[in-house]
Amino acid sequence: MNAxxxxxVGAYLPSNIITNEDISKLVETNNEWIVERTGIKSxxxxxxxxxxxxxxxxAKIALDRAKVKGEDIDLIIVATLTPDNFTPSVACIIQKEIGAENATAFDINAACTGFIYALEVGRSLMAVGRYKKALIIGxxxxxxxxxxxxxxxxxxxxxxxxxxxxxxSDSKEGIINSYSISDGKKGETLIAGAVDVNNPFIEExxxxxxxxKMNGREVFKFATKSMxxxxxxxxxxxxxxxxxxxxIIPHQANLRIIEYAAKKLNLPLDRFYINLEDVGNTSAGSIPIALNNAFEEGKIKKGMKIILVGFGGGLTCGSTLIKW
Ligand SMILES: CC(C)(COP(=O)(O)OP(=O)(O)OC[C@H]1O[C@@H](n2cnc3c(N)ncnc32)[C@H](O)[C@@H]1OP(=O)(O)O)[C@@H](O)C(=O)NCCC(=O)NCCS
Known part of the structure; x- marks a missing residue:
């Protein structure tokens, strides 16, 4: 098995900043409530x-930093629950954009755990020797x-x-282990519908x-336990x-969820990387954005042991253990 x-890593956020104050002009809420219950400011x-x-x-930032050309990438996996289209997949659009003519490209959906699942799928396919260089995106x-x-x-x-x-890689560094599990029975607690079944043959x-649509309290319970x-x-x-x-780089859903997990695990909060204050919950984007920001801030050094951990719709959860 290949290591x-x-x-x-690389990340991109749209430039348009929406503060809690801005949202309070759309719905009955206020900055204090949002910050106290979630830790999110914008x-x-x-x-x-x-x-x-x-x-x-x-993707282009990650490729530039790796000094890897599109044509060298042989696998592209995009984790998303908000693709541009049903088809072509976002991964196929990226393949075209970066000129990755030699790649297999597909999307996966595991909601906010998507990046963890995509890493696990990518790593497994590479470990058995099928691919050598992959682009994994959330x-x-x-x-x-x-x-x-x-x-x-x-x-x-x-x-x-x-x-x-x-x-x-030939060395022992890299992804050491991964874990994932899903609980479809609880799917209704966090849903977003796609298109309706609608054709000329339907009576009702x-x-x-x-x-x-979300049952916030139920998702909160699942999140703290699964993390x-x-x-x-x-x-x-x-x-x-x-x-x-x-x-530990957790899914950035809610500061209270991370605080609860830190307490349960008996770890200081500063062992967790947190950037939700001005990013919010970006679902499958959340963990790779946090990973990138931690890297850019110099918080990730060679040899460090890092855990990525996520949870979300499905319901799904999972984690990745990395030696950097
Ligand atoms: C959504 C969440 C912040 C709500 O916090 P909460 O403490 O559970 O709040 P509740 O839903 O119990 O609501 C408490 C009260 O605040 C009100 N409220 C809800 N949203 C509000 C808002 N934005 N501003 C002001 N009041 C609000 C509710 O209507 C309720 O009022 P009531 O007591 O008069 O009925 C919290 O449940 C949560 O973060 N859950 C996990 C969500 C998550 O992470 N999802 C993504 C997973 S990938």
């Missing part, structure tokens, strides 16, 4: 850029599916994306809920314990 390492909202455009900008334009009249959800989400270049049409269990699970059967971990 697989993250060679580079988020970036697209002024027309779709997911492929966001993903493309993040990107969203959640503002397309946010119900801007629902104050319990529209305060949470933002647009953006991140990417990384994966490479097979059933309309789906088009926008994000701690995913961190514990990814360390199982490895030579590492929680004490060896230098940095």
């Amino acid at each position: 697989v390492k993250i060679k580079s 988020r970036r909202i697209s002024k027309g850029e779709d997911t492929s455009s966001i993903a493309n900008k993040a 990107a969203e334009t959640l503002s397309k599916i946010v119900d801007w009249s629902d104050r319990s959800t529209c305060i949470l989400f933002g647009d953006g994306g991140g990417a990384c270049v994966l490479e097979t 049409k059933v309309e789906k809920h088009k926008y994000i 701690t269990s995913s961190i514990e699970k990814v360390l199982e059967n490895t030579e590492y314990t929680l004490n060896d971990i230098d940095l």
Whole structure:
């Protein structure tokens, strides 16, 4: 089995900043409530850029940093729940944009855990020798599916994306282990409908809920439990314990969820990288954006042991253990 390492990272956020104050002009809410319950102060909202455009900008930064050309990439996986189209996939659009003529390209959807799932799929395919250089992206334009009249959800989400270049490696560094699990029984707690079944042969049409609808308290419970269990699970059967971990990069959904997990795991909060204050929850974009920001801030050094951990719609959760 080949070892697989993250060679580079990149991220892109739309420039348009929407503060809590701005949202309070749309729905009955206020900055204090949002900051106290979520830790979020502002988020970036697209002024027309779709997911492929966001993903493309993040991907190009990661490729430049890795000094890898599009034609050298043989696998592209994009995690998103807000693709531009049903087809072509965002991954195929990126393939065209970066000239990755030799690549297999496809999207996956595991909502906010998408990037973790995409890393696991990419790494597994590379480990068995099928591919050598992959581009793994998590990107969203959640503002397309946010119900801007629902104050319990529209305060949470933002647009953006991140990417990384994966490479097979001879050394022991890289992705050490990954863990994932899904719970479809709880799917109804966080939904966003696609198109309705509508054709000339239907007698009674059933309309789906088009926008994000969430049972916040149920998702909160799942998030806190799954974050701690995913961190514990990814360390199982490895030579590492929680004490060896230098940095945890969690899905950036809510500061209270991260604080709760830190307390449960008996870890100081500064072991967690947090950037949700001015990014919000960007679903599949969240973890790669945080990874990129931590890298740019010099918080990631060679040899560090890092855990990426996510949870989200599906319901889904998972984690990745990395030796950088
Ligand atoms: C959404 C969330 C912030 C709500 O916080 P909460 O403490 O659970 O709040 P509740 O939903 O119980 O609502 C409490 C009250 O605040 C009100 N409220 C909800 N949103 C509000 C807002 N934006 N501004 C002001 N009041 C609001 C509710 O109507 C409710 O009022 P009531 O008591 O009069 O009925 C929280 O549940 C959460 O973060 N859940 C996880 C969501 C998540 O991370 N989802 C993505 C996962 S990938």
